[in-house]
Amino acid sequence: MARTTGSNGARTHAAIRAAATGLIYRQGFAAMNLRDLAAEVGIQPGSLYNHIDSKQALLFDLMQDHMAALLAGTDAALDAAGPALMDRLRAFLDHHVLYHMERREEIAIANSELRALEPENRARIVALRSAYEARLTALLREGVAAGLLSVPDVAVTAYAMLAMLTGICSWYRPDGRLGKEELVALHTALALNGILRRQHQA
Amino acid sequence: MARTTGSNGARTHAAIRAAATGLIYRQGFAAMNLRDLAAEVGIQPGSLYNHIDSKQALLFDLMQDHMAALLAGTDAALDAAGPALMDRLRAFLDHHVLYHMERREEIAIANSELRALEPENRARIVALRSAYEARLTALLREGVAAGLLSVPDVAVTAYAMLAMLTGICSWYRPDGRLGKEELVALHTALALNGILRRQHQA
Amino acid sequence: MARTTGSNGARTHAAIRAAATGLIYRQGFAAMNLRDLAAEVGIQPGSLYNHIDSKQALLFDLMQDHMAALLAGTDAALDAAGPALMDRLRAFLDHHVLYHMERREEIAIANSELRALEPENRARIVALRSAYEARLTALLREGVAAGLLSVPDVAVTAYAMLAMLTGICSWYRPDGRLGKEELVALHTALALNGILRRQHQA
Amino acid sequence: MARTTGSNGARTHAAIRAAATGLIYRQGFAAMNLRDLAAEVGIQPGSLYNHIDSKQALLFDLMQDHMAALLAGTDAALDAAGPALMDRLRAFLDHHVLYHMERREEIAIANSELRALEPENRARIVALRSAYEARLTALLREGVAAGLLSVPDVAVTAYAMLAMLTGICSWYRPDGRLGKEELVALHTALALNGILRRQHQA
DNA sequence: AATGAATGAGAGTTCATTCAT
DNA sequence: GATGAATGAACTCTCATTCAT
Numbered sequence: 001m002a003r004t005t006g007s008n009g010a011r012t013h014a015a016i017r018a019a020a021t022g023l024i025y026r027q028g029f030a031a032m033n034l035r036d037l038a039a040e041v042g043i044q045p046g047s048l049y050n051h052i053d054s055k056q057a058l059l060f061d062l063m064q065d066h067m068a069a070l071l072a073g074t075d076a077a078l079d080a081a082g083p084a085l086m087d088r089l090r091a092f093l094d095h096h097v098l099y100h101m102e103r104r105e106e107i108a109i110a111n112s113e114l115r116a117l118e119p120e121n122r123a124r125i126v127a128l129r130s131a132y133e134a135r136l137t138a139l140l141r142e143g144v145a146a147g148l149l150s151v152p153d154v155a156v157t158a159y160a161m162l163a164m165l166t167g168i169c170s171w172y173r174p175d176g177r178l179g180k181e182e183l184v185a186l187h188t189a190l191a192l193n194g195i196l197r198r199q200h201q202a
Numbered sequence: 203m204a205r206t207t208g209s210n211g212a213r214t215h216a217a218i219r220a221a222a223t224g225l226i227y228r229q230g231f232a233a234m235n236l237r238d239l240a241a242e243v244g245i246q247p248g249s250l251y252n253h254i255d256s257k258q259a260l261l262f263d264l265m266q267d268h269m270a271a272l273l274a275g276t277d278a279a280l281d282a283a284g285p286a287l288m289d290r291l292r293a294f295l296d297h298h299v300l301y302h303m304e305r306r307e308e309i310a311i312a313n314s315e316l317r318a319l320e321p322e323n324r325a326r327i328v329a330l331r332s333a334y335e336a337r338l339t340a341l342l343r344e345g346v347a348a349g350l351l352s353v354p355d356v357a358v359t360a361y362a363m364l365a366m367l368t369g370i371c372s373w374y375r376p377d378g379r380l381g382k383e384e385l386v387a388l389h390t391a392l393a394l395n396g397i398l399r400r401q402h403q404a
Numbered sequence: 405m406a407r408t409t410g411s412n413g414a415r416t417h418a419a420i421r422a423a424a425t426g427l428i429y430r431q432g433f434a435a436m437n438l439r440d441l442a443a444e445v446g447i448q449p450g451s452l453y454n455h456i457d458s459k460q461a462l463l464f465d466l467m468q469d470h471m472a473a474l475l476a477g478t479d480a481a482l483d484a485a486g487p488a489l490m491d492r493l494r495a496f497l498d499h500h501v502l503y504h505m506e507r508r509e510e511i512a513i514a515n516s517e518l519r520a521l522e523p524e525n526r527a528r529i530v531a532l533r534s535a536y537e538a539r540l541t542a543l544l545r546e547g548v549a550a551g552l553l554s555v556p557d558v559a560v561t562a563y564a565m566l567a568m569l570t571g572i573c574s575w576y577r578p579d580g581r582l583g584k585e586e587l588v589a590l591h592t593a594l595a596l597n598g599i600l601r602r603q604h605q606a
Numbered sequence: 607m608a609r610t611t612g613s614n615g616a617r618t619h620a621a622i623r624a625a626a627t628g629l630i631y632r633q634g635f636a637a638m639n640l641r642d643l644a645a646e647v648g649i650q651p652g653s654l655y656n657h658i659d660s661k662q663a664l665l666f667d668l669m670q671d672h673m674a675a676l677l678a679g680t681d682a683a684l685d686a687a688g689p690a691l692m693d694r695l696r697a698f699l700d701h702h703v704l705y706h707m708e709r710r711e712e713i714a715i716a717n718s719e720l721r722a723l724e725p726e727n728r729a730r731i732v733a734l735r736s737a738y739e740a741r742l743t744a745l746l747r748e749g750v751a752a753g754l755l756s757v758p759d760v761a762v763t764a765y766a767m768l769a770m771l772t773g774i775c776s777w778y779r780p781d782g783r784l785g786k787e788e789l790v791a792l793h794t795a796l797a798l799n800g801i802l803r804r805q806h807q808a
Numbered sequence: 809a810a811t812g813a814a815t816g817a818g819a820g821t822t823c824a825t826t827c828a829t
Numbered sequence: 830g831a832t833g834a835a836t837g838a839a840c841t842c843t844c845a846t847t848c849a850t
Contacts, residue, residue, distance in 0.1 A: 160370070
């Protein structure tokens with residue numbers, strides 16, 4: 001049976017996800033309640049269940065979709081960068097910082113609400129996250145092998161770099177003092193300077 | 203945690219704070235409930251109120267004490283480092299990393315539960331946090347003035363450095379592959395490399 | 405229950421009644437929900453209302469139709485039995501047992517869900533039930549007057565006999581150890597033995 | 607720590623059980639809600655949980671305690687009846703009828719709310735019920751072996767007798783036309799007459 | 809005749825907190 | 830200082846029902 005024309009189910013579902021993203025970002029998942037969410041969407045609390053299975057399932061869906069988008073965006077950026085290693089590394093870092101400025105709410109949720117997921121759901125998100133980190137560690141290993149980078153420990157360094165570049169989403173505001181491009185350049189340089197091999201280094 | 207025979211008030215209070223630190227770290231403040239906290243301490247929920255004023259007050263006390271300890275430890279490390287700027291900067295970074303490994307639960311709470319504080323309490327913790335950040339921005343400014351550092355934007359760079367070094371407390375485990383000293387050295391070097399002024403740079 | 409292609413309204417209505425009978429029998433009226441009922445019929449919950457007025461009306465219709473069928477079947481059996489009192493009494497009991505084996509779901513509902521009916525509906529079902537009981541009490545009174553039966557209290561005895569013979573529908577299974585005819589004979593004898601007047605009795 | 611004098615926890619718990627018995631008897635378990643139950647006890651709904659684990663656990667406890675009391679009362683009646691078989695059979699029936707008049711609410715619940723129990727709980731109540739039925743079937747078998755009773759099928763006859771005698775609790779009222787003793791005598795005679803072996807019977 | 813989305817009431821349950829003992 | 834029972838508000842979620850399409 002065809003979907004009734006003018007039905008606004010899809011619109012409501014999107015509104016729920018958008019409102020939930022904002023509320024979880026601001027208050028945390030446990031502190032968000034479905035009454036507030038429903039009110040923000042403009043429906044009754046019970047009506048949420050026409051669109052979601054449970055509060056937990058809503059969180060999982062948001063996180064999963066976000067991680068999938070992050071991975072897809074990253075791969076697109078790497079593809080666009082061409083084959084040269086340093087281009088690819090720079091593309092990864094640029095994309096990471098830009099994405100973290102533009103979608104800082106989803107990022108913050110993905111980083112802080114892992115503990116709110118039930119074990120099975122958590123395992124699936126952790127797998128996506130690992131796949132993302134693997135993109136960076138692979139680039140670092142290549143760089144070391146090519147003699148371009150100085151990285152004492154690939155795994156720890158990758159964590160540290162991601163932590164630094166991810167931190168931006170906890171304070172960035174679109175109307176801040178510095179523009180996006182400046183912030184991207186500044187952060188990518190800061191990160192690269194930390195690992196670039198130099199002549200006077202061993 | 204079994205009930206200690208002959209325990210007195212101070213011991214119970216300390217046990218409550220220790221148990222709360224662990225529970226908040228693992229579950230988040232909003233998701234922690236006082237039933238579980240009381241059970242872990244070995245008392246009834248109502249008895250908590252002989253030692254704390256409220257769940258909110260307990261969180262605030264934990265965060266305030268932690269920030270005070272962080273500031274005191276930092277200042278002690280700076281005093282011990284002597285007057286040389288680079289020694290002081292290195293001392294700040296070393297201390298930061300070490301402290302974040304050793305007290306990662308308190309750190310994680312201080313970083314993630316600001317939003318759970320009531321406005322007045324939040325303002326007081328934010329003030330302490332700003333004081334801590336000011337220690338680093340002051341050092342960076344000195345370094346730039348002395349021509350030792352290359353820092354395009356002091357505030358943003360300080361944030362990025364702190365984010366990187368703070369990230370360690372989200373994955374560090376005492377029984378991990380690398381020892382504390384290695385991790386401190388690795389992180390401090392990574393951070394310093396990012397900002398050291400070099401000859402061939404403009 | 406799969407959706408029948410080309411099903412029309414009457415067929416859906418019958419499917420709803422059949423599914424509701426089973427669900428109410430198994431779970432009770434209050435515990436049955438219209439979601440499950442709709443799912444068993446293969447339609448959406450809202451579509452039920454094209455066929456029923458309300459959950460309450462559905463229950464009432466089922467009970468009313470059942471009581472009417474019971475009465476009609478009883479009267480047919482009495483008519484077929486002829487004029488002799490003992491034949492008629494035996495016919496009543498035989499029919500009662502047989503009917504309670506064959507339609508135990510409807511019977512169980514009629515016996516246990518009176519309390520779920522709204523007062524007005526309940527009164528109407530109670531009236532039908534009283535009419536049914538009156539068939540038996542009339543026979544008992546005739547038997548006593550004719551000196552054939554020994555019945556200390558007609559009303560109480562009628563209740564007790566009906567309770568005994570009705571009990572079968574709470575455990576009878578078509579694939580059980582004993583066949584229908586055996587069970588009918590056994591129960592009718594058990595009931596009649598309890599009230600038959602004997603020579604050596606006062 | 608000793609129970610505080612004057613604490614009325616036990617009294618509240620008993621009041622909850624008593625009120626729940628009445629409400630479940632009148633409305634059925636699924637239709638009873640905890641708000642009404644709490645109101646009848648004179649406490650807030652949430653306060654119920656100081657005394658019960660869940661609605662389901664409350665039902666199970668009521669049914670289990672009732673079945674245990676029925677079994678204990680039956681065994682006491684059998685012990686008091688002495689060794690003669692017919693005395694014991696009569697004692698069983700007398701006790702059954704009397705108990706079903708005096709505690710008809712618990713009985714009705716035990717008979718009609720089995721389906722409301724979760725599988726594990728149901729299995730435990732069914733086991734108690736089987737133990738009770740076994741008391742009667744054992745007596746019937748003895749009676750048949752001794753040539754005192756005529757019972758075509760022990761299991762079916764036992765069910766039918768219990769159904770008849772249990773029926774009383776669905777209509778008995780303490781202020782009714784007949785007294786307890788009369789009703790006990792009437793029912794026991796009705797049941798025994800159905801199975802007593804007579805000379806002129808094969 | 810059927811759908812999917814909405815409603816509004818209410819369900820069982822949990823929670824931080826209070827307080828007489 | 831600790832207890833057990835109580836509170837009252839709030840929670841997530843379910844329900845019968847309605848209705849435009």
